[in-house]
Amino acid sequence: MSSIPTAAALPGSPAGGARAGLAAPAFAAVLLLASLQPVWARAGAPGAAVFALAVAAAVRVPPGRLRAAARALAARHLLWLGGLTLLLAALFAVVYPVADAGVLGGGSDRDEALDLAVRALAAGEHPYRVRTYLDNPITPMPGALLLAAPFVALGGAALQVLFWVPALAVTLGRALRDRGAGLLLAAAAVALCPEALRDLLGGGDMFVNAVYVTVAVVLAMEAAGGRSSRRAAAAAAVLLGVALSSRPNFVLLFPPVLAGLARAGGARGVRVGALAAAAFAAVTAPIYLADPASFSPLHTANKLRQFEQVVPHAGAWVTGATVAAALLLALRPGLRRTDALLLACAAVQAVPVLATTAMAQLPGYRPFSDLGGTGMMLVPMVLLPFWTARAGDPADA
Numbered sequence: 173m174s175s176i177p178t179a180a181a182l183p184g185s186p187a188g189g190a191r192a193g194l195a196a197p198a199f200a201a202v203l204l205l206a207s208l209q210p211v212w213a214r215a216g217a218p219g220a221a222v223f224a225l226a227v228a229a230a231v232r233v234p235p236g237r238l239r240a241a242a243r244a245l246a247a248r249h250l251l252w253l254g255g256l257t258l259l260l261a262a263l264f265a266v267v268y269p270v271a272d273a274g275v276l277g278g279g280s281d282r283d284e285a286l287d288l289a290v291r292a293l294a295a296g297e298h299p300y301r302v303r304t305y306l307d308n309p310i311t312p313m314p315g316a317l318l319l320a321a322p323f324v325a326l327g328g329a330a331l332q333v334l335f336w337v338p339a340l341a342v343t344l345g346r347a348l349r350d351r352g353a354g355l356l357l358a359a360a361a362v363a364l365c366p367e368a369l370r371d372l373l374g375g376g377d378m379f380v381n382a383v384y385v386t387v388a389v390v391l392a393m394e395a396a397g398g399r400s401s402r403r404a405a406a407a408a409a410v411l412l413g414v415a416l417s418s419r420p421n422f423v424l425l426f427p428p429v430l431a432g433l434a435r436a437g438g439a440r441g442v443r444v445g446a447l448a449a450a451a452f453a454a455v456t457a458p459i460y461l462a463d464p465a466s467f468s469p470l471h472t473a474n475k476l477r478q479f480e481q482v483v484p485h486a487g488a489w490v491t492g493a494t495v496a497a498a499l500l501l502a503l504r505p506g507l508r509r510t511d512a513l514l515l516a517c518a519a520v521q522a523v524p525v526l527a528t529t530a531m532a533q534l535p536g537y538r539p540f541s542d543l544g545g546t547g548m549m550l551v552p553m554v555l556l557p558f559w560t561a562r563a564g565d566p567a568d569a
Contacts, residue, residue, distance in 0.1 A: 195561035206547035207367040238563040246352030271374040283375030286329035309468035315417025330375030382549035388412040396437030413451025427502035432513035518553035
């Protein structure tokens, strides 16, 4: 089975030591960033405290036990993978109709937004001229519409969860050369992040967006390193370009991703990156240029503008800081490793999350109000770095 360069796979790489010691706190911080506010809102301070303690205990499981659990899962990999898929399907079949009816949490129009936009596009109409039943504009970018199209044809974009979570497990297992570890990480991402589970079972796509970006980065790095056929490499590059066209915030991942591909594979990596950029442009540009004024994904900038009454030019400051972080992280030589690249991607995404969270503490705003939705998109990106730092070095046993 082919694999990609991770910290554990490279000679002399610092998978243990101080770096391993930071893995658990970093993973815990991301999980808390994603779900602490929603848990607090629904279960109060006692519930939030219990959740925080549970996360702290889970991420501090000794490396030896993590590897033992992975070995147990790997022994019957297909059985456990099927079980994970069936469990998601069962939960989805029970929870989604209730959530979609608005009984749980007031309902969401994220799944309907994708369904409407994909069907408009299939009918030859501009996908961003439609609005949801809540009169909201369509937020996902063209890449998300393309990736959701097969599921819309099957019945609805909400069905994506039944494909992409198992795909994450398989991809991480392939990357780590440990199928059990991939299963354990994918299951932990859902089990330890209540906001992600709520999003998935409620038909949302934000967590799924981050999942397929993570999968695409892993596969593209494998292609850049020459560990896949030409056709597979081309498919990985196209998937990466389309995936990065799913949300406006993912566009800022291009600097570290292109740098990582180039460092991992030299000229081959540059070709993979160029094809990914071409795929992004091919998917995004025609729809944008057909009607720039209707390109509603750009309305997400309003989430930053809401703070400009208190923090002048907040949108420009946060965007500038995120761009600066992306460019600075692109200079890191360690990006030739897939785990380091994913960690850099998570760091770029964390800048606006932390900035909006900080500004939400100002008078007149609801504390931690911007954590859940955007915070959960960091979770898939830190799974592989957590494992290689915490459990990837047998010397830690």
